[in-house]
Amino acid sequence: MDAPPPLPPADQTDPAVCANCGNPQLSDRTPLPVCEPCRYAMVRFPFPVWVKVCATVVIALLAAALVQIPQKWQAAMSYAGAGQYAQSNDWDAAYASYKPLAINHRDDTDMQLRFAEACVKSHHLREAIETMNTLEGRRVSQHQMDKANQVGDALEFALKREAKNATSNRTLQN
Numbered sequence: 001m002d003a004p005p006p007l008p009p010a011d012q013t014d015p016a017v018c019a020n021c022g023n024p025q026l027s028d029r030t031p032l033p034v035c036e037p038c039r040y041a042m043v044r045f046p047f048p049v050w051v052k053v054c055a056t057v058v059i060a061l062l063a064a065a066l067v068q069i070p071q072k073w074q075a076a077m078s079y080a081g082a083g084q085y086a087q088s089n090d091w092d093a094a095y096a097s098y099k100p101l102a103i104n105h106r107d108d109t110d111m112q113l114r115f116a117e118a119c120v121k122s123h124h125l126r127e128a129i130e131t132m133n134t135l136e137g138r139r140v141s142q143h144q145m146d147k148a149n150q151v152g153d154a155l156e157f158a159l160k161r162e163a164k165n166a167t168s169n170r171t172l173q174n
C-alpha cells in the first residue's frame with residue numbers, strides 16, 4: 001500500500017510568507033502576516049473607494065434625516081391634530097391647523113384636498129376655490145378624484161347658498 005500523498009503546502013496560512021502576495025519577507029511593522037509593500041497598500045487604501053463613497057452617502061443621508069425628524073414629527077402631529085378637529089366637525093380649528101401645513105406641502109394632493117374641505121366647511125370659500133384651482137391638471141388616484149369631486153360639490157353648494165343669502169339680504173334691506 002502506497003503512503004498517503006503529502007499535504008499541499010500551506011502557503012496561505014504559513015506565517016512565514018505574506019498572506020496577500022506570498023512574499024517571504026514579512027513586514028516587521030505589523031503583527032499581520034504581510035510583507036511591507038502589502039502592509040503599506042492596506043494602510044493607504046484600507047477600503048476600496050466605492051466603500052468610502054457609499055459610507056459617506058449613508059452618513060450624509062442619515063444626518064439629513066436626523067435634522068428633519070423634529071420638523072416632520074411636528075408636521076405629523078399637527079396633521080393628526082387637524083384630522084381630529086375635522087372628525088369632530090370643529091372646522092374652524094381644522095382650517096387653522098391645516099393652513100400652515102397646506103402652505104408648506106403644496107405638492108401633497110391629499111393635504112390640499114383636506115385643506116380645501118376644511119376651507120369649505122369653515123366658510124373660507126375664496127381659499128377653497130384657490131386651493132381647488134391649484135389641483136387642476138394633477139395626476140390623482142381614484143380616491144383623490146372622488147374626494148376632489150366631493151369637495152367640489154360641497155364648494156358649489158356653499159357658493160350657491162352664499163349667493164342666495166346675499167340676494168335675500170339685499171331684499172330685506174330694500
Ligand SMILES: [Zn+2]
Pocket residue numbers: 018019020021022023034035036037038039
Ligand atoms: Zn505582500
